[in-house]
Amino acid sequence: MVLTGAEIVIRCLQEEKVDYVFGYPGGAVLFIYDALFQQEKVRHVLVRHEQAAIHAADAYARSTESVGVALVTSGPGATNAVTGIATAYCDSIPMVIISGQVPTAAIGQDAFQEVDTVGITRPCVKHNFLVKDVADIASTIKKAFHLAKTGRPGPVLVDIPKDVSAQRAEYHYPKSVEMRSYNPVVKGHQGQIKKALKLLLEAKRPMIYTGGGVILSDAAKPLTKLVRKLGMPITNTLMGLGGYPATDKQYLGMPGMHGTYEANMSMHFSDVLLAIGARFDDRVIGDPNHFAAEPRKIIHIDIDPSSISKRVKVDVPIVGDVKDVLEELIRLLDENTQKQDTDALATWWKQIDEWRSRDCMKYKNSDEIIKPQYVIEKLWEVTGGEAFITSDVGQHQMWAAQYYKFDKPRRWLNSGGLGTMGVGMPYAMGAQLAHPDAQVACVTGEASIQMNIQELSTCKQFRLPIKICNLNNRYLGMVRQWQELFHGGRYAESYMDSLPDFAKLAESYGHIGIRVDRPGDVEGALREAFSRKKDLVFLDFQIDQTENVYPMVQGGKGLTEMILSAEDL
Amino acid sequence: MRHVIALLIENESGALSRVSGLFSARGYNIESLTVAPTEDASLSRMTIVTTGSDDIIEQITKQLNKLVDVVKVVDISESAHIERELMLIKVRATGKDREEMKRMADIFRGRIIDATDSSYVIELTGNQTKLDSFIGAIDTTLILETVRSGIVGIGRGDRILKL
Ligand SMILES: Cc1cc2nc3c(=O)[nH]c(=O)nc-3n(C[C@H](O)[C@H](O)[C@H](O)COP(=O)(O)OP(=O)(O)OC[C@H]3O[C@@H](n4cnc5c(N)ncnc54)[C@H](O)[C@@H]3O)c2cc1C
Ligand SMILES: Cc1ncc(C[n+]2csc(CCOP(=O)(O)OP(=O)(O)O)c2C)c(N)n1
Ligand SMILES: [Mg+2]
Numbered sequence: 001m002v003l004t005g006a007e008i009v010i011r012c013l014q015e016e017k018v019d020y021v022f023g024y025p026g027g028a029v030l031f032i033y034d035a036l037f038q039q040e041k042v043r044h045v046l047v048r049h050e051q052a053a054i055h056a057a058d059a060y061a062r063s064t065e066s067v068g069v070a071l072v073t074s075g076p077g078a079t080n081a082v083t084g085i086a087t088a089y090c091d092s093i094p095m096v097i098i099s100g101q102v103p104t105a106a107i108g109q110d111a112f113q114e115v116d117t118v119g120i121t122r123p124c125v126k127h128n129f130l131v132k133d134v135a136d137i138a139s140t141i142k143k144a145f146h147l148a149k150t151g152r153p154g155p156v157l158v159d160i161p162k163d164v165s166a167q168r169a170e171y172h173y174p175k176s177v178e179m180r181s182y183n184p185v186v187k188g189h190q191g192q193i194k195k196a197l198k199l200l201l202e203a204k205r206p207m208i209y210t211g212g213g214v215i216l217s218d219a220a221k222p223l224t225k226l227v228r229k230l231g232m233p234i235t236n237t238l239m240g241l242g243g244y245p246a247t248d249k250q251y252l253g254m255p256g257m258h259g260t261y262e263a264n265m266s267m268h269f270s271d272v273l274l275a276i277g278a279r280f281d282d283r284v285i286g287d288p289n290h291f292a293a294e295p296r297k298i299i300h301i302d303i304d305p306s307s308i309s310k311r312v313k314v315d316v317p318i319v320g321d322v323k324d325v326l327e328e329l330i331r332l333l334d335e336n337t338q339k340q341d342t343d344a345l346a347t348w349w350k351q352i353d354e355w356r357s358r359d360c361m362k363y364k365n366s367d368e369i370i371k372p373q374y375v376i377e378k379l380w381e382v383t384g385g386e387a388f389i390t391s392d393v394g395q396h397q398m399w400a401a402q403y404y405k406f407d408k409p410r411r412w413l414n415s416g417g418l419g420t421m422g423v424g425m426p427y428a429m430g431a432q433l434a435h436p437d438a439q440v441a442c443v444t445g446e447a448s449i450q451m452n453i454q455e456l457s458t459c460k461q462f463r464l465p466i467k468i469c470n471l472n473n474r475y476l477g478m479v480r481q482w483q484e485l486f487h488g489g490r491y492a493e494s495y496m497d498s499l500p501d502f503a504k505l506a507e508s509y510g511h512i513g514i515r516v517d518r519p520g521d522v523e524g525a526l527r528e529a530f531s532r533k534k535d536l537v538f539l540d541f542q543i544d545q546t547e548n549v550y551p552m553v554q555g556g557k558g559l560t561e562m563i564l565s566a567e568d569l
Numbered sequence: 570m571r572h573v574i575a576l577l578i579e580n581e582s583g584a585l586s587r588v589s590g591l592f593s594a595r596g597y598n599i600e601s602l603t604v605a606p607t608e609d610a611s612l613s614r615m616t617i618v619t620t621g622s623d624d625i626i627e628q629i630t631k632q633l634n635k636l637v638d639v640v641k642v643v644d645i646s647e648s649a650h651i652e653r654e655l656m657l658i659k660v661r662a663t664g665k666d667r668e669e670m671k672r673m674a675d676i677f678r679g680r681i682i683d684a685t686d687s688s689y690v691i692e693l694t695g696n697q698t699k700l701d702s703f704i705g706a707i708d709t710t711l712i713l714e715t716v717r718s719g720i721v722g723i724g725r726g727d728r729i730l731k732l
Pocket of ligand 2: 397478
């Protein structure tokens with residue numbers, strides 16, 4: 001069958017069972033939009049800014065097991081997409097981005113809306129392609145999907161010049177992909193897995209630390225099974241929340257800069273640390289020298305060899321897919337005859353419970369002024385812990401991560417690696433489209449939400465009943481907190497004057513807006529919002545302006561050097 | 570420590586920039602980098618000379634392997650190997666310097682591949698040290714121009730980097 005390049009693109013997307021493409025049209029992709037128009041299988045979501053298209057597609061991928069797809073035009077369309085692409089790259093999210101390019105003959109001529117998209121995006125994609133021959137479109141898109149979702153996932157960009165999308169070629173979608181240069185390891189090394197198990201069973205102070213790799217590998221089930229069998233303490237990074245049920249007693253909370261006292265102490269003083277799909281980020285282990293000073297054996301399961309021994313030396317590396325390796329560990333554990341050191345484990349739990357009794361997450365509630373922690377606790381109650389929660393970046397993000405107890409994977413969508421303000425609403429859009437009947441809430445701040453506020457319009461057009469919980473402290477709160485603690489209270493440019501009336505703003509887009517000033521009204525407002533199944537509700541909570549996020553490990557400090565509350569200062 | 574990394578990479582446009590971009594983005598050193606197609610036109614071979622601690626070299630090889638276009642990576646300096654570099658050097662060759670330049674080229678087994686009344690172009694191959702010592706041995710004020718290819722390297726005996 002002979003088709004145009006544009007038709008081939010759409011056929012390929014159909015073949016990959018793509019439900020939604022998030023995008024924005026322009027000259028270089030007109031043929032592709034024309035082909036999109038003439039079919040119904042692949043639906044298009046017209047955003048209001050390309051950055052939001054990428055974020056929404058990214059969220060679609062985060063909240064499902066599929067690859068997110070976005071479509072943008074050349075030049076400004078592609079440059080607007082870059083922040084979104086880098087955001088997905090830093091969190092290893094599988095995506096395919098199709099960008100239009102100027103016609104092949106015009107490339108390099110400083111043509112209208114020409115930028116070197118492949119060059120600009122190279123450092124923030126897993127891989128990218130410029131397709132110069134219409135006959136290569138199908139095989140390139142096949143490769144793009146394969147690369148995006150296998151191995152360590154990531155965004156892959158396919159740049160298609162306008163003339164190539166207009167030319168014709170025989171269409172054939174390859175069934176499989178062979179790339180001699182790309183063969184990620186899935187199965188872990190047997191000998192290494194056995195060594196790991198032996199170490200774990202002998203451990204006196206074992207600790208399990210898991211991350212985004214568990215979510216990406218859809219390994220929450222085998223993880224939960226293994227951890228329960230071993231009876232060991234576990235912590236999930238910001239990217240790994242929901243990998244293990246947060247309401248379980250073996251769960252110690254999040255580790256790191258704003259992690260719990262018990263999680264950080266257990267990470268630090270463990271004698272065997274099992275790291276699973278987590279990359280020893282600087283926000284998690286603090287100063288690597290301080291961390292390394294305490295002797296312990298580290299087992300690290302990761303599909304990307306370059307994640308292993310990058311920041312911290314590892315004793316038992318296991319390269320492979322988390323799910324595969326965990327299932328193998330469970331199998332070996334079932335047929336194992338070696339005795340676990342349960343006495344030592346019991347003593348270890350006593351120590352951990354003592355750390356736990358510090359109750360580091362307690363906060364002083366008030367009946368005069370709304371405390372952000374209280375809003376999140378109520379949000380958790382009202383949604384029965386079942387909602388998809390997205391967040392932006394800042395203090396509100398940390399409070400959401402700390403106080404919403406995620407029991408299931410893929411329910412927590414945030415930008416961990418790049419820390420991109422502005423992801424919150426587009427993430428909620430992607431999650432709501434992927435799960436039309438689910439409760440979706442975006443926890444945001446008055447600054448972050450303004451970075452993609454225009455998407456209120458997209459939400460109206462596509463009837464997305466997301467609930468926006470704006471923790472409005474009239475400050476770039478996270479910046480203000482650092483200035484308060486480390487810059488002598490000099491609040492340089494962290495106060496925003498002239499904020500809009502968010503409730504009215506939401507209403508002007510045809511949504512419902514509610515301003516909440518009093519703690520007593522928090523729960524009612526949340527219930528009201530979630531009872532409106534068809535409406536987007538913008539809840540503008542006026543919160544305590546100067547509340548800080550605790551516990552806190554200052555950047556560059558050791559994990560045990562925590563500030564637990566304002567009294568510690 | 571100095572390391573010589575050899576790699577096979579798909580011979581596609583942009584492949585070189587993926588490698589050089591990786592080095593600059595992650596702050597790794599490149600002393601030299603050479604690249605050319607192999608007998609299999611779909612593959613290029615690259616030789617990269619870099620320096621770094623063991624940890625950094627381990628990351629460099631892992632990061633190179635991670636590039637989708639890279640087929641194989643070997644640190645050939647980990648065992649017996651041969652390194653060669655080509656240098657073309659244009660020198661002033663007049664009066665008594667003319668004879669002296671010829672003599673030095675002979676000592677270093679260089680060849681004069683172009684001569685005018687006042688200059689020579691000398692071709693010299695060898696490892697980096699040999700080329701450096703040639704430059705050290707002649708009167709540097711006589712050097713008009715030098716061009717060096719960067720190192721190419723290959724393992725000895727049955728250590729073979731092939732698909
Ligand atoms: C304001 C702010 C504050 C923050 N504070 C904290 C904090 O207090 N605590 C915290 O934890 N984080 C915090 N972060 C997030 C932090 O920056 C990192 O993004 C996060 O810690 C990284 O999580 P991770 O280690 O789980 O790795 P990810 O980035 O999720 O990486 C996943 C790892 O798993 C591997 N992997 C992927 N797929 C598979 C597979 N199928 N099989 C095996 N391995 C796989 C990948 O190769 C990678 O190594 C904060 C971020 C912001 C913006
Ligand atoms: C695009 C972008 N610019 C700047 C920053 C730096 N930054 C991190 S948090 C923050 C303040 C966020 O303010 P707000 O959204 O009101 O959240 P709050 O911390 O007050 O809860 C800033 C400016 C960032 N993360 N992303
Ligand atoms: Mg704020």
